[in-house]
Amino acid sequence: MTNYKLLAPGPVPIPLEVRKILEEAPLHHRTPEFEKTLSRVKNKMAKVFATKQPVIFHTSCGSGAMESAIVNLIEPGDHVLCIIGGKFAERWKEIAQIYGAHTIEWNLAWGEALDLKKFEELLRQHGPQLKAVLSQACETSSATVFPIEPMSALIKKHSNALFMVDAITALGCMPMPMDQWGLDVVVAGSQKALMLPTGLSFIALSEKAWDVQKKNKTPKFYFDLDRERKALEKNQTYFSSAVHHWRALDAVLNLVERKGWSALQKRCEVLMKATHEFVKQMGLELLSKAPSSSVTAILLPKDVKGEKLRDWLESEKNITIMGGQDQCKDKILRVGHMGDIHDEDMIQLFAAIAEGLKRESQWRKTEPSIKKILKEAPRIFE
Numbered sequence: 127m128t129n130y131k132l133l134a135p136g137p138v139p140i141p142l143e144v145r146k147i148l149e150e151a152p153l154h155h156r157t158p159e160f161e162k163t164l165s166r167v168k169n170k171m172a173k174v175f176a177t178k179q180p181v182i183f184h185t186s187c188g189s190g191a192m193e194s195a196i197v198n199l200i201e202p203g204d205h206v207l208c209i210i211g212g213k214f215a216e217r218w219k220e221i222a223q224i225y226g227a228h229t230i231e232w233n234l235a236w237g238e239a240l241d242l243k244k245f246e247e248l249l250r251q252h253g254p255q256l257k258a259v260l261s262q263a264c265e266t267s268s269a270t271v272f273p274i275e276p277m278s279a280l281i282k283k284h285s286n287a288l289f290m291v292d293a294i295t296a297l298g299c300m301p302m303p304m305d306q307w308g309l310d311v312v313v314a315g316s317q318k319a320l321m322l323p324t325g326l327s328f329i330a331l332s333e334k335a336w337d338v339q340k341k342n343k344t345p346k347f348y349f350d351l352d353r354e355r356k357a358l359e360k361n362q363t364y365f366s367s368a369v370h371h372w373r374a375l376d377a378v379l380n381l382v383e384r385k386g387w388s389a390l391q392k393r394c395e396v397l398m399k400a401t402h403e404f405v406k407q408m409g410l411e412l413l414s415k416a417p418s419s420s421v422t423a424i425l426l427p428k429d430v431k432g433e434k435l436r437d438w439l440e441s442e443k444n445i446t447i448m449g450g451q452d453q454c455k456d457k458i459l460r461v462g463h464m465g466d467i468h469d470e471d472m473i474q475l476f477a478a479i480a481e482g483l484k485r486e487s488q489w490r491k492t493e494p495s496i497k498k499i500l501k502e503a504p505r506i507f508e
């Protein structure tokens with residue numbers, strides 16, 4: 127199998143000491159040994175979410191936790207304001223609609239920064255009847271962050287709505303203290319900032335959201351959060367636990383705690399800054415007006431077909447990054463900053479993109495020199 131350099135915004139490269147755990151012999155989930163792991167990991171994850179509430183684990187990809195948020199809190203006819211700045215917001219809106227929500231959509235251009243004044247106007251208009259506001263913390267398809275803390279304060283000022291945040295490419299790589307910011311639902315996934323394979327997702331509810339959950343009548347089976355919460359109190363999951371993922375998560379949390387979460391966040395920021403500098407030196411531009419530290423979207427010159435360049439990087443250079451989806455198809459490249467990424471990986475990527483652009487484009491040809499910026503980067507996983 128070819129060993130690809132994985133520089134996509136999820137899945138991301140997994141640190142070696144975590145990969146070793148994935149090779150270990152299986153352990154049954156109903157054993158005292160696993161229950162100890164579960165107990166340790168659930169407590170540590172509550173710290174990562176910065177919440178006093180339990181963090182619930184589903185054996186699913188991130189979209190499962192998004193669906194869980196909806197089936198546990200939304201009922202047919204509920205008014206839900208959806209902040210739509212890209213593909214993942216579209217997905218959450220669709221899930222809400224399938225379960226009968228009355229969605230009010232605020233469509234932002236992909237990459238546009240969210241204007242808090244306009245947001246407040248919308249809340250003035252719709253606030254009283256809103257059951258929930260749905261937003262990404264980082265919209266991965268446009269590499270754009272939203273100002274979650276002030277948004278949360280405005281929602282509280284104008285409504286009684288639950289603020290539901292998809293933090294799948296935010297939790298871990300940027301501050302997202304759930305209780306302090308008054309977030310009602312935070313959703314995360316294993317294969318992005320948390321550096322694991324795809325397969326675990328996480329969801330935490332505020333006290334207010336748990337009250338809503340208890341009264342919720344939407345049919346649900348696998349994603350019943352109350353049932354999972356009770357199992358978790360006994361250091362179990364209701365269904366079979368993804369034991370390898372839990373143990374690998376334990377290792378990731380140990381690894382990051384040794385260096386501090388701020389070091390991991392700084393590392394994402396340094397890789398972002400390096401990528402921004404590369405973009406500037408190439409005479410290119412970013413898609414986003416509110417760029418994320420977990421992923422960067424590079425706007426390509428008009429004569430370049432993004433998918434062709436992306437495929438070339440993969441087949442000729444063994445580097446996997448992502449192109450654009452939907453309206454950004456062929457127009458952007460997306461580079462991830464999460465996971466066990468080394469300076470050399472970034473240097474090879476930049477050199478490869480520069481070479482690819484030279485082949486594909488009449489664009490001004492410049493040789494990037496980004497090594498000096500990368501020197502700042504603390505090498506936290508080496």
Ligand SMILES: *Cc1c(COP(=O)(O)O)cnc(C)c1O
Nearest residue numbers: 187188189214264266294295315
């Ligand atoms: C990746 C991602 C998702 C979907 O997660 P899956 O694990 O692919 O289901 C949802 N929201 C955001 C912001 C993401 O980056």
